Amino acid sequence: MTAPLEAAEPAAAQAAGPAGDDRPARRGVLRYALTKAGGALLSIAMVIVATFFLFRLLPGDPVRNLAQGRNMTPAQLDLERSRLGLDKPVPEQFLDFVGKTLRLDLGTSYEYKRPVLDLIGERLGPTLLLTGVGLVIAVSLGLWQGTRAGWRPGGRFDRFSTATSLVLWSVPTFWLGLLLMMVFAAWLQIFPTRGIESVDAPDGFGYVLDVAWHMVLPCLTMVGVVYAQYLLVMRSSLLDELGQDYINTARAKGLRDDDLRRRHAVPNALLPTVTLVFMNIGFVVGGAVTTETVFSWPGLGKLFYDAISVPDFTLMQGTFMLITVAVILMNTLADIVYHLLDPRVRSA
Numbered sequence: 001m002t003a004p005l006e007a008a009e010p011a012a013a014q015a016a017g018p019a020g021d022d023r024p025a026r027r028g029v030l031r032y033a034l035t036k037a038g039g040a041l042l043s044i045a046m047v048i049v050a051t052f053f054l055f056r057l058l059p060g061d062p063v064r065n066l067a068q069g070r071n072m073t074p075a076q077l078d079l080e081r082s083r084l085g086l087d088k089p090v091p092e093q094f095l096d097f098v099g100k101t102l103r104l105d106l107g108t109s110y111e112y113k114r115p116v117l118d119l120i121g122e123r124l125g126p127t128l129l130l131t132g133v134g135l136v137i138a139v140s141l142g143l144w145q146g147t148r149a150g151w152r153p154g155g156r157f158d159r160f161s162t163a164t165s166l167v168l169w170s171v172p173t174f175w176l177g178l179l180l181m182m183v184f185a186a187w188l189q190i191f192p193t194r195g196i197e198s199v200d201a202p203d204g205f206g207y208v209l210d211v212a213w214h215m216v217l218p219c220l221t222m223v224g225v226v227y228a229q230y231l232l233v234m235r236s237s238l239l240d241e242l243g244q245d246y247i248n249t250a251r252a253k254g255l256r257d258d259d260l261r262r263r264h265a266v267p268n269a270l271l272p273t274v275t276l277v278f279m280n281i282g283f284v285v286g287g288a289v290t291t292e293t294v295f296s297w298p299g300l301g302k303l304f305y306d307a308i309s310v311p312d313f314t315l316m317q318g319t320f321m322l323i324t325v326a327v328i329l330m331n332t333l334a335d336i337v338y339h340l341l342d343p344r345v346r347s348a
């Protein structure tokens with residue numbers, strides 16, 4: 001009876017090597033990570049190429065727009081165009097752009113006459129503050145509501161939270177921002193309408209409170225239009241988990257609902273939200289163009305909007321590349337983390 005059992009030992013177990021040797025698994029993870037990193041580098045290269053040509057399709061002459069309000073002769077316009085390098089052939093401009101980008105030189109802004117990296121560095125802090133806080137609130141609120149709604153599908157809380165989130169998700173961001181501004185700033189006069197700080201802002205902890213006071217309305221706008229996707233994804237994932245055999249088995253063994261939800265159902269249902277959260281972390285760097293523009297928040301989103309209005313090619317290229325590269329890197333990291341968290345992905 002022993003020989004057949006020994007002969008039935010799976011070939012995969014024999015190929016795994018000595019007991020406790022996890023080197024093949026680590027090599028598999030490293031190979032997967034390198035593959036994803038290579039794909040990310042290829043995507044970034046495509047973004048660099050697309051960025052250069054994309055913004056040159058926009059209508060308008062940046063030199064003439066910059067000369068508005070000034071009496072400049074055609075010769076002066078040509079001189080300004082030469083100074084900006086816009087008189088060169090497009091292939092030569094493209095090679096210059098690629099070379100500078102590889103050296104992390106994003107050029108000088110037409111409008112501000114300053115290096116693009118300096119402008120991005122100044123606006124990055126307010127953007128990370130606003131979008132980071134908004135993302136944390138949206139994720140926390142969406143996952144909490146999605147868990148409660150999915151655990152009791154069809155109940156009053158499920159119907160109310162799902163309907164409310166879908167309505168807010170369908171509302172245009174600028175319209176919701178203007179509505180909040182009209183009610184809480186113009187009518188009730190509770191919160192300010194624009195900026196990140198007051199003109200006479202105090203120092204120390206008072207300054208922190210002043211910035212938080214200015215951040216309430218734009219943060220509410222961002223959370224209102226974003227949290228629904230976390231709620232719906234979490235609710236759908238939890239509903240899928242409720243139909244699994246291990247849930248029925250745990251209930252048959254007498255495991256309490258609270259323990260079953262917290263220790264088994266929710267951890268498995270969280271896996272599909274990993275990619276969504278990491279992708280939105282990438283967008284945190286780019287800011288919220290509409291929200292920052294409506295509330296005049298001095299972040300990268302407002303800077304990108306101002307660059308399009310000119311148009312300021314170098315500033316548009318720099319901010320756009322920062323946003324897209326951040327999203328690509330976060331998506332790549334999400335794939336790697338998902339590979340580590342879910343054994344089903346590793347075995348596929």
